[in-house]
Amino acid sequence: MFRSENFISFFVVVGFFIGLMFSILHEFEPFKFLYSVFVISSLFYIIGLFSSSFFVRYVSPKQVFELDKEALEGMIDRQINELDKKENSLREFHYFIQEIEKEIETSTKKEEKR
Known part of the structure; x- marks a missing residue:
């Protein structure tokens, strides 16, 4: 099964690459480039954190693995x-x-x- 730490790390990496593509497409200057990559990666981290905590909180392992x-x-x-x-x-x-x-x-x- 996909562990929650791996799920959060996966979301951070996906957020980084999406932020990188977004920044390249908008041709920001270097500071805005890094800032937008950081903000988008942080948003994906928060989304991954909330979704994994929701899964751990409300889905019991017996329901999934019975x-x-x-x-x-x-x-x-x-x-x-x-x-x-x-x-x-x-x-x-x-x-x-x-x-x-x-x-x-x-x-x-x-x-x-x-």
Whole structure:
């Protein structure tokens, strides 16, 4: 999950680049350039801070991460059964290939004896 510190940092970086683009497009002088980048980055910091605090305050983790244990275990059991079937079919193919290799070896040995 996206941690709240990372979310706030992400918003600050996005605000910095948006402020940078805004300042470049308006061709401000250097002081106004830095000031506008700082103000826009600060606004995005405040927006990120409010949104992450709202999420932490009003959304409980159980609502977001509640799992149905029985359904999950059933799905895992089905996947294990499918893997067992595939493994058995691969073993059969392996034994079949070994038999063919043995037949080829015996036929080559018979031809060499002739």
